[in-house]
Amino acid sequence: MSKLKIGVIGAGSISEVHLNAYKSNPEVEIYAICDLNEQRAKEKAEAFGASHVFTNYHDLLALPEIHSVSICTWNNSHAEISIAALEAGKHVLVEKPLCKTVEEALQVEEAVQKSGKLLQVGFVRRYGSNTKILKQFLDNGELGEIYYAKASCLRRLGNPGGWFSDKERSGGGPLIDLGVHVIDICWYLMGRPKVKSVTGNAYNRLGNRSNIKNLSFYRAADYNGAVNTVEDLANALIRFENGASIMVDVSFTLHAQKDELSVKIYGDKGGAELEPELAIVTEKHDTILNVLPQVDNLSFDFVDAFKNEIAHFIDATMGRKETLSPVQDGVEMMKMLCAIYESSETGKEIVFE
Numbered sequence: 001m002s003k004l005k006i007g008v009i010g011a012g013s014i015s016e017v018h019l020n021a022y023k024s025n026p027e028v029e030i031y032a033i034c035d036l037n038e039q040r041a042k043e044k045a046e047a048f049g050a051s052h053v054f055t056n057y058h059d060l061l062a063l064p065e066i067h068s069v070s071i072c073t074w075n076n077s078h079a080e081i082s083i084a085a086l087e088a089g090k091h092v093l094v095e096k097p098l099c100k101t102v103e104e105a106l107q108v109e110e111a112v113q114k115s116g117k118l119l120q121v122g123f124v125r126r127y128g129s130n131t132k133i134l135k136q137f138l139d140n141g142e143l144g145e146i147y148y149a150k151a152s153c154l155r156r157l158g159n160p161g162g163w164f165s166d167k168e169r170s171g172g173g174p175l176i177d178l179g180v181h182v183i184d185i186c187w188y189l190m191g192r193p194k195v196k197s198v199t200g201n202a203y204n205r206l207g208n209r210s211n212i213k214n215l216s217f218y219r220a221a222d223y224n225g226a227v228n229t230v231e232d233l234a235n236a237l238i239r240f241e242n243g244a245s246i247m248v249d250v251s252f253t254l255h256a257q258k259d260e261l262s263v264k265i266y267g268d269k270g271g272a273e274l275e276p277e278l279a280i281v282t283e284k285h286d287t288i289l290n291v292l293p294q295v296d297n298l299s300f301d302f303v304d305a306f307k308n309e310i311a312h313f314i315d316a317t318m319g320r321k322e323t324l325s326p327v328q329d330g331v332e333m334m335k336m337l338c339a340i341y342e343s344s345e346t347g348k349e350i351v352f353e
């Protein structure tokens with residue numbers, strides 16, 4: 001059987017991880033790569049054996065033999081490229097966040113419905129092995145009903161600059177970049193309850209702190225310390241119709257002693273921590289137990305999760321599995337994220353109808 005031909009649009013940092021995952025999948029052939037930056041596209045094509053290189057994604061989508069695409073561009077083009085790809089008859093794996101606004105998200109959802117093609121949102125943490133283990137406990141009712149989740153993703157110094165810090169291209173700062181992951185994973189583990197209301201705060205108090213010396217941090221290729229239009233800290237309380245709630249805080253910079261990543265969920269029969277390490281808390285015979293699973297990876301394994309995500313995407317395009325992260329979940333996430341920004345701007349709780 002001939003291999004499924006794959007196109008990758010956006011050939012920057014994260015595309016490398018997609019490309020490595022495709023490379024290790026025996027069912028696919030990395031066929032075409034597109035980037036506004038031709039040099040970058042050429043280099044990736046050479047490294048991964050793609051025979052076609054483009055700077056305009058429409059040209060890539062015009063190839064009838066392409067079966068599926070990964071969209072790894074800046075957030076401001078996710079909706080536009082997803083819609084064009086679906087209309088061209090391609091299955092789509094689009095990086096998180098699905099897009100920048102709820103309006104765009106609904107347009108993408110409509111395009112999915114019209115095209116009958118698959119769109120998987122890059123909520124890669126859903127595909128992590130620690131998530132899969134915990135999900136089995138949840139699906140078997142071991143933690144009861146999850147009524148509270150708490151997540152933090154705090155960088156003391158880590159505004160990557162470039163497009164990340166340009167609100168026009170990114171849609172926002174740590175909330176849309178990091179918050180999207182941790183809110184999503186809590187919401188997914190809680191069973192995706194319907195969101196009822198959101199209250200949040202976004203602060204731009206410290207800027208990007210490009211003045212800091214003697215402490216390194218990840219910078220985008222086109223870093224420019226003078227440009228920063230995104231928040232540096234955001235927090236939120238999200239309430240759901242079933243009474244459950246999520247509390248979250250995320251930052252690109254904060255006067256904190258150290259970085260922090262934590263994802264915790266609490267149910268009426270037990271609790272669990274997914275990050276920094278998988279742990280389960282329960283009660284037996286009037287005694288509280290902290291249970292430590294004996295597994296290879298207690299934390300999120302980046303490379304392994306992307307491999308799983310892409311294998312799952314290919315399976316879903318072939319009708320062998322349902323995607324774990326459908327477009328509808330991308331839309332719901334955009335509702336939550338945009339409501340947090342709106343609540344911060346208006347100083348009010350945003351209530352959904």
Ligand SMILES: NC(=O)c1ccc[n+]([C@@H]2O[C@H](COP(=O)([O-])OP(=O)(O)OC[C@H]3O[C@@H](n4cnc5c(N)ncnc54)[C@H](O)[C@@H]3O)[C@@H](O)[C@H]2O)c1
Pocket residue numbers: 009010011012013014015034035036037040055057072073074075077095096097122124163177220221
């Ligand atoms: N899932 C994750 O954990 C994860 C991690 C990092 C980034 N991301 C997401 O991946 C996306 C890309 O991030 P990155 O870190 O790779 O950024 P990057 O800046 O390294 O790469 C983005 C590339 O897209 C290209 N590009 C932008 N618009 C384009 C267009 N219209 N057509 C063709 N090429 C275009 C740019 O030239 C650049 O080379 C973002 O949406 C980001 O949120 C996800």
